[in-house]
Amino acid sequence: MAAMTKLGIIAGGGQFPLLVAKAARDNGRETVVVAHRGESWPELAEVADHCQWVKLGQLQKLLNFFHRHGVTECVLAGTITKTRMFRDIWPDFKALALWRRIDARQDDAILRALAGLLADEGIQVAPSTLYLQNLLFPRGVLGQKKPDEQQWEDIRFGWRIARQVGALDIGQCVVVRDRAVLAVEAIEGTDAAIKRGGELAGELAVVVKVRKPNQDFRFDLPAIGPRTISGMSEVKAAVLAVEAGQALLFDPEETVRLADRAGIAILGLSEEEGGELSCRP
Numbered sequence: 221m222a223a224m225t226k227l228g229i230i231a232g233g234g235q236f237p238l239l240v241a242k243a244a245r246d247n248g249r250e251t252v253v254v255a256h257r258g259e260s261w262p263e264l265a266e267v268a269d270h271c272q273w274v275k276l277g278q279l280q281k282l283l284n285f286f287h288r289h290g291v292t293e294c295v296l297a298g299t300i301t302k303t304r305m306f307r308d309i310w311p312d313f314k315a316l317a318l319w320r321r322i323d324a325r326q327d328d329a330i331l332r333a334l335a336g337l338l339a340d341e342g343i344q345v346a347p348s349t350l351y352l353q354n355l356l357f358p359r360g361v362l363g364q365k366k367p368d369e370q371q372w373e374d375i376r377f378g379w380r381i382a383r384q385v386g387a388l389d390i391g392q393c394v395v396v397r398d399r400a401v402l403a404v405e406a407i408e409g410t411d412a413a414i415k416r417g418g419e420l421a422g423e424l425a426v427v428v429k430v431r432k433p434n435q436d437f438r439f440d441l442p443a444i445g446p447r448t449i450s451g452m453s454e455v456k457a458a459v460l461a462v463e464a465g466q467a468l469l470f471d472p473e474e475t476v477r478l479a480d481r482a483g484i485a486i487l488g489l490s491e492e493e494g495g496e497l498s499c500r501p
Contacts, residue, residue: 226250227350228291228343229268230282232298233259235470236348236443240297241267243351252289254282259300276300277311279318283341294338296331296439297348301409329389331439347437349468357444357488359464360499363476365485367459371426374399375461375489376497378428386432392442393429395457397421410442411451418455425457431466445470446478453482464488464499 227249231237238261241251245267253268257275265271272285286294311319314337322333335345349356367375378396381404386392391405395417402425403417410429418425429442444462452460460479462469465488469475479486489497 225293226252226269226289226291227346228286228289228294229253230294230296231255231260231264232296232300233261234298234443235261236468237261237298238263238267239352239355240295240348240350245269247351252286252291254285256300260298275310277309277315279315279337280312283314283338283343286343287341292342293344293346295346295348295350296334299409299443332436335438345438348439348441349437352468355468355470356465357462357467357469359488359490361485361487362472363479363484363486365480365483367426367461367485367487370398371424371459371485374426375428375459378426379430379461379489379491379497382428382430383433386430386435389432392432393427395421395425395427397425411447414448414451414457415455418452418457421455421457423456423458425452425455426459426461427452427457428461429467430463435466442467443470444468444475446474449475449478449482449484449486452484453478457484459485460487462486462488464490 227244229237229240229251231253241253244251250269253264253271255264255271255273257273270289274281318333318337322329338345374396377399378394381401382394385404393405393410393413394401395403395414402420403413405413414427444467487499489499492498
């Protein structure tokens with residue numbers, strides 16, 4: 221049965237790879253983890269049945285490790301600091317060959333190319349939420365604060381812009397105020413975009429984070445957690461609107477507690493027919 225086979229985990233940074241490894245183990249899977257130096261948490265080695273540390277770009281080493289342990293299914297979990305590909309990458313011949321085949325070096329193109337290479341090697345990429353559907357962002361207002369009408373206008377405006385930005389595979393998050401775009405997430409990531417846009421707003425910025433059109437659930441899901449709220453609090457942002465069911469929510473109780481303390485409205489939305497946004501649970 222598939223539930224008893226080995227699961228490969230290509231781990232980036234943050235707590236998500238650790239949660240994936242624990243959930244896989246709880247579901248009877250033997251875990252074979254490839255962890256990235258400078259990104260992955262050291263605790264992964266304690267949870268994994270087998271763990272190999274690599275530098276970013278050591279693709280052949282990753283493949284050899286998976287093949288040695290008979291891995292035929294894997295997940296990609298966790299973040300890789302995107303700016304590292306300009307200053308701290310050790311590409312081997314396999315990685316260089318893959319890199320040269322990618323026309324647009326953007327998230328989806330890179331990850332789809334990697335998934336294609338893994339498939340060619342007999343390793344299928346499964347959704348990163350394979351055993352963690354409970355981490356998907358819920359629909360509804362999660363804390364005590366609710367957006368006012370002006371903020372709802374900014375949410376609707378930001379939602380349209382974020383969807384268009386996502387279609388270009390640039391990012392998944394925008395920061396707006398008074399229907400003006402203050403920051404668009406690009407290679408620097410969500411936290412940096414919030415800081416930049418929030419500082420331009422002065423206060424009361426609205427942060428909108430949505431899935432990309434044709435989002436591939438195997439990788440690169442948007443993620444929200446306490447650090448997101450702490451960053452918003454530092455720039456006195458007012459609202460965080462996230463597409464429900466299309467993003468990950470880490471440490472929900474702590475995230476909501478921080479939002480309530482900072483007076484930040486945090487809500488999960490769905491797009492209804494006709495483009496209307498709804499936060500009804």
